[in-house]
Amino acid sequence: MGEGQEEATGFEVSIVVPKLSRAAAAEGGKDCVARLVRELEDAGLLVERVRGVPAEFIKLSAPMEILGRAAAEMQMKKLTYIGMDLQFEWDQVAAFVRQPDGSLFSWRERFTCFHYLIYGIVNKTNSEISLKFDDKEFDWKRNESLLHRLENEGVVKLVFPLHDEVKRKHLLRNWALNWHDFTWQPIDEIYSYFGTKIATYFAFLGMYTRWLFFPAVSGLATQLIDFGSLQWLVLPSFFIFVISWAVFFLQFWKRKNSALLARWGINYSFSEYKASCNELDPLRHSLSVQGVEENKFDDAPAEKRRLQRNEWSGVLLRIRNNAIIVLGIICLQLPFELAYAHLYEKTKTEALRYVLTALYLVAIQYYTRIGGKVSVILIKYENNQGEESSADSLIYKVFGLYFMQSYIGLFYHASLYRNILTLRQVLIQRLVVSQVLENLIENSIPYLKYSYKKYRAVHKKKEEKESPSGKSVRLSTRVEKEYLKPSYTASIGEELEDGLFDDFLELALQFGMIMMFACAFPLIFCFAALNNATEIRADALKLLVMLKRPVPRAAATIGAWLNIFQFLIVMAICTNCLLLVCLYDEEGKWRIEPGLAAILIMEHALLLIKFGFSHFVPEEPAWVRANRVRYVAQAQTVCSKQLLRSITKLDSKWE
């Protein structure tokens, strides 16, 4: 089973503490950092202290057994060979399904165990322990987590996951700097290094880019080839093609996601997985609320009433919150955006326009940030089930803002000019600005941040030391460089989302733009395809080189974004129909002539396709399902009798 190779993990987590003078560190038994290191070692972790320029780092690694025991203590659920998630037990380790690369725990599980171990160090003695840091003295109370205490006292600055240099270099070579095949990516390696959520993002991005090839080519064809007398049919058929393409794409993405789930040892189909995410958490909640196990089956009707009340109050809260957001967008943002678009049209001088745009950009920065904050506050009052569900709720709310912000100007221009050429100009402007500039900013800002932090750290150091030896101070260890790198955070706030929010947002806005105005400018798909091909490498580089290693997250689907993409398809059907009407109804008479009627019929047919197609192609490929089910069924059959005996025993125990 290769258990010999995985006796200990690499140094995967680091705790940052301020640097003390060597004298102070050597001095006393009461020193809290020394105590922390001792306690960590007692917990079974392997500790390495590194004195860096900006701070001191405690690098942690753990033997597999320590992680396993932590997982058992946390009652971590893990997939077993009978296809059921059971509580992990270290002595029954052979019952649990291993990762594709042969290791026992995934990166997320390892990180969770580390987290549990680090924050699980409590004062087990009967008295308070007095600790010292520099000159400050404080008490470590009974049953208090040492790390929480130290964080509150400002001693521990940060706990962050460390890059694994070997794997990182390997990924860099094989993925970020692999220029041979633009859309191929080593998804399994990405999964085992970054976890499910980031791997899902890159799998989606890769598939999206590959699929973009088809509309890009046919968009190019519509521009280059002269169809003669059939020219009037070109745009409608391109429209139908693009919509069908998008519907197919999303359905096949679901299938691909199912296959990924199966590959990563998540024994659910795509739709079950979504359901199961919601399932596990309320359970945990109700378990912790009720506490005692006995009284659970007694007051079933009261329990049912409580749950129903909870559910409906949750629905009402969600509706109220969404109403607030929608009202906020319509009453505050819409007039603002329209005012900007209008003023921009009215101003004659270029200079004024630039000023206006600058003002606008600053204003929307604040607006989206406030919107994000408000959303986060609102979401706190919803009883969302689990963190990923809250994150999804946030995505819907904030996407509303961005949707309005990105497209209302385009709609304004489209309706103002009713001129396809101007609309194309605006589209190109927007796409170039939003995509190219954003890519630049996205990649340069982290680097600038890092450089600045590095400069400050080194500078401070120099000042402190007043260069006694005259030698230049440099960042020598990897861990301190990583510490100075920015972390992978979302622009709207760190509470519920990480940097994936921005990356997905970019994709979704691009998808919306190319789909909703497909008829106005078929060439736009080529731009998008080119842009995405570079986006893959840029994002990979960003994650591998520019940023700290992100904290792994649980979700293994693209979650709310899938619904947003589907919503954008429906929007695209409507807007493209409008565009076609505008194109063919140049006199502005708006009569239901054969053309308009045909377009209306086409719209309805497309909507039907959109919603009917999923009935034809199942979300989970048959072979994935067969494998998943068969393996489980076989295991169940083989150990069926033993299982039954266990259950019978349990049953008699209950009676």
Add this chain to the structure above:
Amino acid sequence: MGEGQEEATGFEVSIVVPKLSRAAAAEGGKDCVARLVRELEDAGLLVERVRGVPAEFIKLSAPMEILGRAAAEMQMKKLTYIGMDLQFEWDQVAAFVRQPDGSLFSWRERFTCFHYLIYGIVNKTNSEISLKFDDKEFDWKRNESLLHRLENEGVVKLVFPLHDEVKRKHLLRNWALNWHDFTWQPIDEIYSYFGTKIATYFAFLGMYTRWLFFPAVSGLATQLIDFGSLQWLVLPSFFIFVISWAVFFLQFWKRKNSALLARWGINYSFSEYKASCNELDPLRHSLSVQGVEENKFDDAPAEKRRLQRNEWSGVLLRIRNNAIIVLGIICLQLPFELAYAHLYEKTKTEALRYVLTALYLVAIQYYTRIGGKVSVILIKYENNQGEESSADSLIYKVFGLYFMQSYIGLFYHASLYRNILTLRQVLIQRLVVSQVLENLIENSIPYLKYSYKKYRAVHKKKEEKESPSGKSVRLSTRVEKEYLKPSYTASIGEELEDGLFDDFLELALQFGMIMMFACAFPLIFCFAALNNATEIRADALKLLVMLKRPVPRAAATIGAWLNIFQFLIVMAICTNCLLLVCLYDEEGKWRIEPGLAAILIMEHALLLIKFGFSHFVPEEPAWVRANRVRYVAQAQTVCSKQLLRSITKLDSKWE
């Protein structure tokens, strides 16, 4: 556990064999009926022979243990307390979840066991056994099923489930003849007597009738109350109300269905259940195809390719078949229906009209029957997974026929006259004819059939005996009466569907009619509500009194009909918008004036509501989910260690 009470079932199954003269029966050991009875007794069944007027009946009952052992032999899967379906084992019976009424097996499981036991009687000796029936002699080959042989020889005429007189009387009193509360029904009792599928139908019918109250009242209000200057707003708002009502209704039905699943010990959520139905069968299929267990994990890529090929050929076949059906409907049925509608309009004399209608009715009878046959043939070439999946496929195809047949005439009238009053007349005609007449026919035809059969049986008897004693021959036993009753079959053929097809079809056509023409005639909802209230009792009476007890079926949702109802809602959005346009655009100018634009916007908003609503209200109520998950989780936690040990052992066995 009350196992003492359920030591044997009642007489639940009967085999019908021709009556022999007493002399012949007494005569020899070679008599095949006597042999059958002996073999049945050897299999552990309790046998009672009843000599009736039309034939002889072998009534069967079974001790619970015999059924249990049969279930174990069949490798029947059954829900255990850890929430996993495992193979039934008689000695571990305490591990399996019991029915709500405390019995171990549900009616369907019992019937399956009976079926297995009866047809499982094979010639285990090494030689052929010679059997005699009347004068005919035939051989019972080695390893041949006795019952199949006897069926082929025409000895066994029928195997059918028997009514349970006590429960039937109880249901009759409490349900079919309970006139106090029109929509209340003892669903649990219906479930334990008829099985999941029929219980689901009645639960749906009851809920639909209860919910119809709201639009019925508001439809009445639109007709009775004069809204003064706001009169023009009445129809659009009624339209919006009705569509929202329907969307809510179907979503809440899903929730109710989830609750029912939980109550009936089916440990799946609503969407999982649908998925799981498709899951189990390909597994069984691939197991039986492969046979050997070892080579299963070896050629994974070949296996994957095979499954993918299967899946896509299945999709293509389904698309082709549906295309054939759609073409058949459009090219054959549509002209026919239009021709009828047109001719009906053109003919002046009443008499000719009646002739025409009679011809039409005969023709469509044949047309639908041929359509059903063709569909069944087509479906045989699809690789549908499991019987219920084939049945669903059939429903979609045949519903297309009925949809065209029921509504195309209405559309023709609506578009021909563009007159709301004529349309109303036609609607009332159709509704009265289709609903009231159908109800009458549905209930009288079985009775007439029964009477005719009874008359024939008695008459034949009389002739044979030539009334030796002069006393009148009568049907004295219950079982012979039941034998003469018609069975619960679908009008389109018995292959894949039973009588539920007709009942659901009636509901769906009614739903389509009231929804699609809601704006033309709001009062129609009152008719529908009244009709459905009687429909519940009529259907209950039909099942309890008129017909043989139906063979229980596996499905526990309304399956394809749910999708058809949802499709009808979408259709209703479109047709009502058209109706509103016709109503408000009386000059026939068809201009996009504010009114038409508003209607278009309303249409899109409603479509959005239709497809967005399900995101807000989950399909499974929180309390159902919590109960389901918690119970399982608790059991899993308690016996987790034992399970793990079992799996580990299994694992080491594999290596």
